[in-house]
Amino acid sequence: MNKRKIYINTMRGLMFICTALTALLVLFLFSYVLLKGLPNITWELLSTKPSYLQNRIGILPDILNTIYIVIATLVVVLPLGVGAAIYLNEYAQNKKVVELIEYAAETLSGIPSIIYGLVGMLLFSNNFGTSILAGALTLVIMNLPTIMRTTQESLKTVPQSYREGAFGLGAGKWRVIRTVVIPGCIDGVVTGCILAIGRIIGESAALLFTAGFAHAINGFFTGLTSPGATLTVALYVYAKEEGEFAVAFAIAAILMVLTLLINLSTTLVGKFFAKRRNI
Helix, strand or coil, X not given: CHHHHHHHHHHHHHHHHHHHHHHHHHHHHHHHHHHHHHHHCCHHHHXXXXXXXXXXXXXXXXXXXXXXXXXXXXXXXXXXXXHHHXXXXXXXXXXXXXXXXXXXXXXXXXXXXXXXXXHHHHHHHHHXXXXXHHHHHHHHHHHHHHHHHHHHHHHHCCCHHHHHHHHHCCCCHHHHHHHHHHXXXXXXXXXXXXXXXXXXXXXXXXXXXXXXXXXXXXXXXXXXXXXXXXXXXXXXXXXXXXXXXXXXXXXXXXXXXXXXXXXXXXXXXXHHHHHHHHC
């Protein structure tokens, strides 16, 4: 019995040490980036574009390009991902085909993003030129498995009795999906969308091949057909190519705050829809 207690206490202590080290590592990384980056964030940095003649660095074009690429990606990937999930879960009859598609989606989720960038360069950049649109279409392929699988798992959480009750009242298949199934799992769909936004904002490797490095201010539609650097690509350019580590840390701090807000919004959205479901 004493040996068992010693074993249990030893394992508990090791798990506590692992937890503490993980928490300290995250806290150190977050604090280090913020301490190095926040003092370098100025209004001029956020509201201007780079000007080598005036020896000025601004990231406004990079912020706009990030917004453009998020919007363009979501406009395409959300209908595709949610629609595919609904078909696989509600309409598809051949379970082997469904399992094959699910396996393919999980495989796509594990492919390194640099490979997506190479494929996007060959498929999209060669046809549309190096542009925000080419980068957005590449990110569509990257995020489609995440949106599809997240939505599909959310659809599975809706009890079958809800569907049967709606069918018993005479509702058609699409009406049941639209009025019963989707409202019952909307929290999972929204959570998947928010997670996709976080991945889009944090992606850099795929965009290096497809979206380019330009720091020009363009309108939305002009920007889609023009090359442009997002915040993550700009961070790489300023740190690796130009040696502007102060600007790089400022961008890193902005990205860290955005990531924190995205994770917080995911939690709040989940709690909000959970409360609505319990009312």
